[in-house]
Amino acid sequence: MTRLASSRRVFLAGLGVATAGVTGLAACIQRPATQRTGSALPPVQAQPQAAAPVQAAPIQAAAPAAAAPPAQATANHSQMPGMAPTAPAPAATTIPAVAGLTKAVEMDKHHEAGVKAFLGPRSGVYGNQPLKFEMDGDVKVFKVTASRIKWETEPGKTVDAMAYNGMVPGPEIRVTEGDKVRVVLKNDLGDQSTVIHFHGQRTPNKMDGVPFVTQDPVKPGETFTYEFVAKPAGSHMYHSHHNATEQVGSGLLGAFIVEPKDPAKRYKVDAEYLMILNDGPFGFTLNGKSFPATQPLAAKVGQKILIRYMNEGTMIHPMHLHGFPQLVTAKDGYPLPQPYYCDTLNVAPGDRWDVIVEPDEPGAWAFHCHILPHAESQTGMFGMVTALVVEK
Numbered sequence: 001m002t003r004l005a006s007s008r009r010v011f012l013a014g015l016g017v018a019t020a021g022v023t024g025l026a027a028c029i030q031r032p033a034t035q036r037t038g039s040a041l042p043p044v045q046a047q048p049q050a051a052a053p054v055q056a057a058p059i060q061a062a063a064p065a066a067a068a069p070p071a072q073a074t075a076n077h078s079q080m081p082g083m084a085p086t087a088p089a090p091a092a093t094t095i096p097a098v099a100g101l102t103k104a105v106e107m108d109k110h111h112e113a114g115v116k117a118f119l120g121p122r123s124g125v126y127g128n129q130p131l132k133f134e135m136d137g138d139v140k141v142f143k144v145t146a147s148r149i150k151w152e153t154e155p156g157k158t159v160d161a162m163a164y165n166g167m168v169p170g171p172e173i174r175v176t177e178g179d180k181v182r183v184v185l186k187n188d189l190g191d192q193s194t195v196i197h198f199h200g201q202r203t204p205n206k207m208d209g210v211p212f213v214t215q216d217p218v219k220p221g222e223t224f225t226y227e228f229v230a231k232p233a234g235s236h237m238y239h240s241h242h243n244a245t246e247q248v249g250s251g252l253l254g255a256f257i258v259e260p261k262d263p264a265k266r267y268k269v270d271a272e273y274l275m276i277l278n279d280g281p282f283g284f285t286l287n288g289k290s291f292p293a294t295q296p297l298a299a300k301v302g303q304k305i306l307i308r309y310m311n312e313g314t315m316i317h318p319m320h321l322h323g324f325p326q327l328v329t330a331k332d333g334y335p336l337p338q339p340y341y342c343d344t345l346n347v348a349p350g351d352r353w354d355v356i357v358e359p360d361e362p363g364a365w366a367f368h369c370h371i372l373p374h375a376e377s378q379t380g381m382f383g384m385v386t387a388l389v390v391e392k
């Protein structure tokens with residue numbers, strides 16, 4: 001896998017925003033460091049630019065009805081042969097031209113401010129950072145601590161989260177099929193028990209992570225050790241299975257990726273991205289962040305990127321990428337016998353889908369959940385929105 005030297009130039013150019021060189025547009029798992037403290041881009045104004053003065057001249061489209069021909073004069077079907085008489089069309093609602101335009105300009109300012117914030121400098125902690133392991137003989141040992149943290153989902157919005165190792169989503173655990181894996185869970189939540197379920201892994205029953213079904217709850221201050229052989233390969237997850245609506249909704253979740261043992265079966269792509277969906281107490285998030293804090297994906301024309309969708313939420317999210325088809329290659333980690341193309345892919349709770357995208361047209365391409373109340377409102381885009389930025 002290659003890390004992309006990605007850039008915001010294309011996106012910025014497409015939006016008429018000045019650029020100042022190439023910066024790390026690190027997204028999702030490609031991000032190199034915990035802290036992202038700005039970029040080479042000029043700082044974005046905290047306040048949206050002042051709107052252009054509104055012209056006092058009347059706008060034709062919004063002219064009062066009296067100035068326009070009556071609707072019946074051009075659309076009176078009752079005068080056509082064979083047509084039954086119809087009631088007169090209701091009078092069109094008219095909005096005074098200047099007031100209407102002022103309102104539209106005001107609304108557009110909010111939309112623009114969101115996009116500019118998306119493009120502007122960022123800071124803060126992002127989730128999905130790779131989790132390092134230690135070897136104990138032939139066992140890969142991962143340490144995971146559940147605790148309560150403050151988490152910023154978007155500029156100015158900080159929430160009370162539960163997190164593994166201080167990030168939402170929790171750190172990405174990546175192993176190879178057949179590895180002996182040990183995950184040591186420490187519960188520092190303080191006032192709630194917890195457990196980990198390895199969603200999609202075929203573990204021994206007592207490692208399945210369900211309180212009072214396969215184990216006792218791990219009480220505050222306690223530690224529990226999960227041990228199993230990683231199988232099957234594919235895109236999987238780990239998350240709490242205790243008070244899960246609150247605990248998973250609040251951030252106790254992460255990606256558990258199992259690379260196929262046979263190198264010939266591994267993805268041969270230029271970059272890969274995780275897209276973990278959630279819709280709990282924090283609102284609609286992609287990788288623990290809401291637009292405009294979501295991170296863009298990046299690619300160059302002719303490259304091939306892999307996106308692993310994982311839905312840790314409670315709703316279906318049809319993920320729609322503008323510009324390019326998504327080749328769906330695997331469901332829940334299992335390769336599809338016949339991959340297929342789509343541009344909108346339903347990702348249901350618990351689902352994992354792997355898709356490959358091969359962009360052939362530069363530009364910034366919107367990428368969002370297509371349940372519109374999860375993505376766009378009067379005040380602009382929010383929630384499950386990001387962009388795929390394609391460079392030449």
Ligand SMILES: [Cu+2]
Pocket residue numbers: 316317318369370371374384
């Ligand atoms: Cu959605």
